[in-house]
Amino acid sequence: MTITGRTVPAAVFGPQTAAGAAHALVLAPVTPRWDGGAFFTPVTRALTEAGLRVTVVDTLSAWDEQIDSLAALAARWRELLGRYGPVDLLCGNALGGAVAQALLPDLAPHTAALLVSGPARSDAVLEARLTEIAELAATGRSGEALALLGRRVQPHDRSVPPGAGAPEPHDPQAGRRLAGGMRMLCGIDLTEAVRAHPGPLLQIVGGHSQLVGHRHTAAAGHHRVHVITGAGMRPHFERAAEVSALVGTFLREKGLST
Structure with missing residues (x-):
């Protein structure tokens, strides 16, 4: 899809023309490059098996250096939402989850939200860890930034040793993103x-996450925050069966599955 001269990479999964199929729009996390939606594979599988059509988009593809805040990025996505048609379920992972939550006031009241490690708020610890990664990436050390990110997404009791593996060469585009x-x-x-x-809203976070944890979430009384015991920043891969079951139950309870 091309929007204001910029191509927004997207991948569509599941029934694309099935009458009555609910539509899920997924906003991606920060990735060094577009991965075609691989970051959300276990959840995408659960959504498509429930009969949903799933569109996965690269959240950062709508970003440029003129955008220096989450609010500004959300404002740009607010302009783009209508191009994807009706959205029954808005999903987001990490940065994508934060953008999705910023967009909630613009959605129809009945729209469901599914978030995986998507922060609603930050704190000093999270900001220090994110800034450390950002500074490495911004100063020509994207390989080191990716290596540090790789350690931080692990559960805090199973961190990769700092010296494990040589960092990749610097990639300017990856560093920028x-x-x-x-x-x-x-x-x-x-x-x-x-x-x-x-x-309805379901937020899933890892109980041993070094980045986004329960303290970074927000919810109303009718929403649900589920903590996956022992998981890190990627509970949908570390505990795929458990997360898939949670998603399936959520969809059935909210009348989104077929």
Whole structure:
């Protein structure tokens, strides 16, 4: 899809023309390059098996250096949402989850939200860890930034040793994406927007995450935050069966599965 001269990479999974199929739009996390939606594979599989049509987009493809905050990135995506048609379920992972929560006030009241390690707010610890990665990426050390990110997404009791493996050579495009994306997650607080959303919401986080954990979430009384015991920043890969079961139950309870 081309938007204002910029191509927004997207991947579509599941029934594309089935009448009545609910539509899930997924916003990607910060990745060094577009991975075709691989980052969300276990959840995408659960969604398509439930009969949903799933569109996965590269959140950072709508970003440029003129955008220096999550609010500004969300504003750009707010302009783009209509191009994807009706959205019954808005999903997001990490940065994509934060953008999704910022967009909740713009959705129809009944729209469901599914978030995986998507922060609603940051704190000093999270911001320090994100900034450390961003600074490496911004100063010509994207390989080191990726290596540090790789350690941080592990559960805190199973971190990869700092010296394990040589970092990849610097990739300017990867460095740009990592630096810009990580910085936009600093200083955010979407609590009010999340708690005001009348629709259903499921947030999934890892209990041993070194980055986004339970303290970074927000929810109203009718929303649910589920902590995956022992998991890190990627519970949908570390505990794929458990997360898939949670997603399936959520979809059935909210009438989104066929």
